[in-house]
Amino acid sequence: MKYDLDRIVDRKSTNSAKWEFGTIINPKVDADTLPLWVADMDFACAKPIQDAIKKRVDREIFGYSVHATGEYFRAACSWMQRRFNWYVKSGDIFISPGVVPAISNLIKCFSEEGDGIIIQRPVYYPFTTSIENNKRVVVNNALINNDGYYTMDFDDLEKKAKDPNNKMMVLCSPHNPVGRVWKEEELKKVGEICLENDVVLVSDEIHYDIVRKNVKHTILASLFPEEDRIITCTAPSKSFNLAGMHTSHIIIKNKKYKEKWNEVVGMGMLSPLSICAVQAAFDESEDWLDQVNDYIDGNMQYIKEFLDKYLPKAKYVPAEGTYLAWIDLEAYGVGGEELDKLMIEDAKVLLDGGSMFGPEGKYFQRINTACPRSILHECLVRMANTMNKIHVGDEVRNFTYDTPWEKGIDFKSKLDKKTYLVFLRYYGCTLCQVDITEFIQRYKEFTGKNCQLFVVLQSAAETINKQVKKEDIPYDIICDPSQELYKLYNLNTAYSQMGMASEKVLEKGIKAMKLGIQHGEYEGNELQLPAVFLFNKKGQAEFVHYGTDAGDIPSVDTMLEKL
Numbered sequence: 001m002k003y004d005l006d007r008i009v010d011r012k013s014t015n016s017a018k019w020e021f022g023t024i025i026n027p028k029v030d031a032d033t034l035p036l037w038v039a040d041m042d043f044a045c046a047k048p049i050q051d052a053i054k055k056r057v058d059r060e061i062f063g064y065s066v067h068a069t070g071e072y073f074r075a076a077c078s079w080m081q082r083r084f085n086w087y088v089k090s091g092d093i094f095i096s097p098g099v100v101p102a103i104s105n106l107i108k109c110f111s112e113e114g115d116g117i118i119i120q121r122p123v124y125y126p127f128t129t130s131i132e133n134n135k136r137v138v139v140n141n142a143l144i145n146n147d148g149y150y151t152m153d154f155d156d157l158e159k160k161a162k163d164p165n166n167k168m169m170v171l172c173s174p175h176n177p178v179g180r181v182w183k184e185e186e187l188k189k190v191g192e193i194c195l196e197n198d199v200v201l202v203s204d205e206i207h208y209d210i211v212r213k214n215v216k217h218t219i220l221a222s223l224f225p226e227e228d229r230i231i232t233c234t235a236p237s238k239s240f241n242l243a244g245m246h247t248s249h250i251i252i253k254n255k256k257y258k259e260k261w262n263e264v265v266g267m268g269m270l271s272p273l274s275i276c277a278v279q280a281a282f283d284e285s286e287d288w289l290d291q292v293n294d295y296i297d298g299n300m301q302y303i304k305e306f307l308d309k310y311l312p313k314a315k316y317v318p319a320e321g322t323y324l325a326w327i328d329l330e331a332y333g334v335g336g337e338e339l340d341k342l343m344i345e346d347a348k349v350l351l352d353g354g355s356m357f358g359p360e361g362k363y364f365q366r367i368n369t370a371c372p373r374s375i376l377h378e379c380l381v382r383m384a385n386t387m388n389k390i391h392v393g394d395e396v397r398n399f400t401y402d403t404p405w406e407k408g409i410d411f412k413s414k415l416d417k418k419t420y421l422v423f424l425r426y427y428g429c430t431l432c433q434v435d436i437t438e439f440i441q442r443y444k445e446f447t448g449k450n451c452q453l454f455v456v457l458q459s460a461a462e463t464i465n466k467q468v469k470k471e472d473i474p475y476d477i478i479c480d481p482s483q484e485l486y487k488l489y490n491l492n493t494a495y496s497q498m499g500m501a502s503e504k505v506l507e508k509g510i511k512a513m514k515l516g517i518q519h520g521e522y523e524g525n526e527l528q529l530p531a532v533f534l535f536n537k538k539g540q541a542e543f544v545h546y547g548t549d550a551g552d553i554p555s556v557d558t559m560l561e562k563l
Contacts, residue, residue, distance in 0.1 A: 032495035041370035046288035052280035075282040095268030097246040116166035121358030179319025209239035228253035245274035323370040330363035347386035428520025458524025504551030
């Protein structure tokens with residue numbers, strides 16, 4: 001079956017964590033924010049899975065259900081054997097509602113409060129919270145970033161494994177967020193170090209099915225066929241977009257380990273819908289997964305090409321596995337909370353900020369690429385627009401402009417004094433008329449401080465010519481009906497009328513009514529947002545303000561104070 005992975009499936013009003021509950025991560029998230037954070041897919045599930053669930057729903061009753069049937073274990077065990085050449089007995093599979101709760105329970109099983117648990121940051125942040133919430137100690141065997149290619153520090157790992165206070169290691173394989181699919185020799189070294197030092201090794205392999213073309217994932221435990229002290233965490237959730245089914249398979253071979261799991265965790269039961277969904281996934285949906293892997297390969301390549309062209313200072317860390325892209329933005333000089341704020345409040349994209357994965361991720365953003373390419377493209381465009389903005393200290397971006405009365409003027413040639421460049425919407429806009437009128441009335445205060453003013457509008461010259469005479473405006477009106485200058489200076493646009501609104505807009509609208517200003521001809525993009533730049537005589541930016549709503553520009557008093 002051929003699946004249309006370009007199709008956008010509306011996930012709103014489905015209780016989607018990704019699309020409807022982003023405020024959990026940040027209260028600034030709103031209806032215009034594009035979410036590419038939490039690791040589930042925006043692709044419709046494979047049709048056999050949908051059909052199996054529908055068929056089970058038709059049976060009408062959803063009572064307590066037990067997965068312990070030959071059909072279920074045959075499907076799960078067969079999958080691991082044919083995909084990874086790994087033979088697993090049904091009696092070694094334990095059920096958990098997720099890998100994260102499983103890791104938390106394993107920490108309880110095999111360590112005591114105060115014990116050290118080894119992880120490799122930057123790493124999936126619930127590793128840290130699972131350790132800390134159980135009152136254990138995070139022991140960081142930090143990965144080595146070799147200009148975007150991450151490797152393990154085995155000398156440091158061996159040193160930490162030899163410490164008798166460190167009882168467990170949680171490995172991420174494939175690694176989230178850096179995307180490494182560990183080589184056999186790397187996995188063997190990890191296994192040998194932990195086993196030799198009696199460190200319980202838990203390998204989180206939830207992303208094991210999502211790898212790039214010609215990349216092979218190896219189950220760590222399969223490299224030690226005679227050893228039963230390695231615990232493997234797997235799930236169909238990432239592979240088949242079934243995270244909401246809360247089904248994970250924890251592979252435990254050691255008899256004493258099994259007894260400890262049963263003592264701490266007890267019996268695991270699945271929902272009736274998850275049982276049939278998992279069986280249909282493993283038995284009938286392999287073609288869907290193969291297509292998804294190909295599509296994600298294309299998305300990863302698309303990211304690289306886009307960044308090379310539009311965000312050339314960004315470093316794309318090639319992901320060998322997972323559908324998560326790890327983007328290094330350090331060259332843009334912003335990181336941590338400030339970078340996260342820019343993404344949410346300016347770019348209007350909700351990603352996973354790199355600091356969540358440890359201090360090593362301060363300058364990174366993690367992008368979930370398991371979505372139609374049109375959504376990924378929009379995310380990247382928003383990011384590029386934000387990161388390419390003018391900042392204080394930047395050089396003016398020169399251009400040739402037309403006024404309603406003159407053509408072909410070089411802007412930089414006009415910078416013989418301090419200069420304000422103000423972007424509004426269009427001449428007929430009532431809000432813009434309030435600002436234009438105030439600039440006219442107080443323009444002598446600008447010239448008194450040896451400053452000049454230019455106002456950019458999306459209006460055509462002939463439209464303004466019909467409404468105003470040259471001698472009525474003491475400063476240049478720059479006509480940009482094709483919005484080329486708005487793009488050159490990377491101005492924001494709102495993504496809905498709701499994004500245009502604010503108290504400032506209301507106040508300015510009331511002021512326009514009191515002044516008797518009526519709306520004129522509509523021009524350009526109605527959702528365009530304003531911006532204000534102050535350049536010195538050398539053409540360097542001394543003040544920058546990008547508006548976040550239609551009325552968001554500094555007051556004239558503020559602009560004068562900046563002089």
